[in-house]
Amino acid sequence: MIGTVEGIYRGAGVFENETIEQVATVEVLANKIATLYFKINNISELKDDIVIQGEKLNDDFLMTFYDLNSGGSDITAYVLGSGYVVPLSSGISREVKANVGYKGNSKVTATTFITAVSSGDAQKQDKAKLVFEFIPVTGTTSQGAEGEPEIATGHATQEFTEADLKIPGMHITIPAGAVTMDVTVSVPILAKEPGSFPQYFGLLSKVFDIRASINEFLIPAVVTIPLDRLLNDPVKVYYWKGGSWSEDGITILGYDNNSLTFTTTHFTPFAAVGATDHNSSIFGPNPYNPNIGSARIYYWLFEERETSIFVINLAGSIVWRNSYAAAQNGAKKGDNNVEFDGKDSWGRVLSEGVYLYKIVQNGAVVTGGKISVIK
Structure with a gap:
């Protein structure tokens, strides 16, 4: 084998390596997102280009993939398309994050596969079978004609303007289908950042602690924050996670001298940063x-x-x-x-x-x- 496909769902469900097809089953609330981490290891003695591919679920589900070794870049189109090619030297591993969500609110089971294949020898591969059991959220399930739960379409789009948030230049859009109920949002501005930013980066904005009654979304929310200044590229958005800053899963849609717009599937403290000097x-x-x-x-x-x-x-x-x-x-x-x-x-x-x-x-x-x- 070229290596292993390992997965963790919230600290449990580690794939075993005894079989070619590894299986993991997780239960997820219908309004939550399941997050799994895959570690692709090259255990051969030679460098190899490994192709990572995923089997796409139907349109009732949302699937996104991120390469954690390249700043959390979104690789969904490659993984669900012709494959994401990872060059790995012997003994080197690569970690990929997968988010899977369900747009409805009924009891349903979804099965998909993730494979890691040697580009030089298709016989060298590992395969993981993922089984997701989505559980309805109590009190929000609609009933069908015979009492069976129907697939919910999700809540309508919610907009939070600068007047709502009391922060000039700030705007938040939670799109239709991202949640199954109304969301309330508040955005305190932190007087001090909770930790140091990565070396060579400095703050471009205040630290906005976005808080909501629901903090995870099936479809990414769109957030615009005001900038205090503009430094050199690269410009990034970081969020505070478990004692450190991370940019995993953030997609920047655009920015100018006054504001920056990005997407995220969760709310937490956010800040925009830029290079303090030549840091390319x-x-x-x-x-x-x-x-x-x-x-x-x-x-x-x-x-x-x-x-x-x-x-x-x-x-x-x-x-x-x-x-x-x-x-x-x-x-x-x-x-x-x-x-x-x-x-x-x-x-x-x-x-x-x-x-x-x-x-x-x-x-x-x-x-x-x-x-x-x-x-």
């Missing part, structure tokens, strides 16, 4: 000892196109290079992060010294930096 790429750890393990290169791209990374010594010689196809990790618009094993193109461990890395698109260097190799 980071190599870490740095200084780097290749005898200890691999490093990663994190970078931001403004265009989705084929991308190459070069590592160059101070004499100007290219010691390592790798290329990535458009739309895959390493060459997609937004956040990317790739592995560097500390070896040159001939498999030799880099000598001590200073190296340059350059990230190139269409023949032009878009970003880069220095690497200090120590032993």
Whole structure:
């Protein structure tokens, strides 16, 4: 096998690895979203491109997938389409988050499959069978002609304007079908952020603690927040989660000098941040000892196109290079992060010294930096 597909639903239901087809069954309230985490491990001795695919449920259900190793980017179209390709070196894993929700309010069972397949050998694969049992929310189920619950269409769209929220420039839309009942919303502004933001990022807005009578949605809510200032790209939205800031599952729809609009499936404290200086790429750890393990290169791209990374010594010689196809990790618009094993193109461990890395698109260097190799 190429590895395992593991899953956790709220801390329980870990898939076992004894069989090719792993099975997990979870119960979910009809107005809640089930969240599962899949870890794709390459346990072979060779690097492999692993294709992750999911089986789409019918239109009564909402399914979204996120790559947690690339800043929580939305990969739903790939997973439910031709497949999401993940290049993995031997012993390296990749974590994917899946959200599954039901738009109705009846008792129903849904079954789907997630597979991880070697792009070079289709015989090498793992498969997980997921069974979701949705339980009606008491008091909100409509009855059919013979007393059977009917599929609910969900509540109508709710709009919260700046007048409702008492914050100039703020607006929240909870779309039809996102919930099964009225939602009340309030937005206190926190006097102090609950924790430090990631290095090199600074606040662009106040910290808005969005509170609601229902805090999770089957369909993402649309939120517009006012900005106090605009820093360098990349601009991000973070939310406070379990003692740290996260951007997992956030999709930014757009921003200008005055406001930023994003989507989210839950409410919690949110804030917009931007780069405090030139922060389009980071190599870490740095200084780097290749005898200890691999490093990663994190970078931001403004265009989705084929991308190459070069590592160059101070004499100007290219010691390592790798290329990535458009739309895959390493060459997609937004956040990317790739592995560097500390070896040159001939498999030799880099000598001590200073190296340059350059990230190139269409023949032009878009970003880069220095690497200090120590032993």
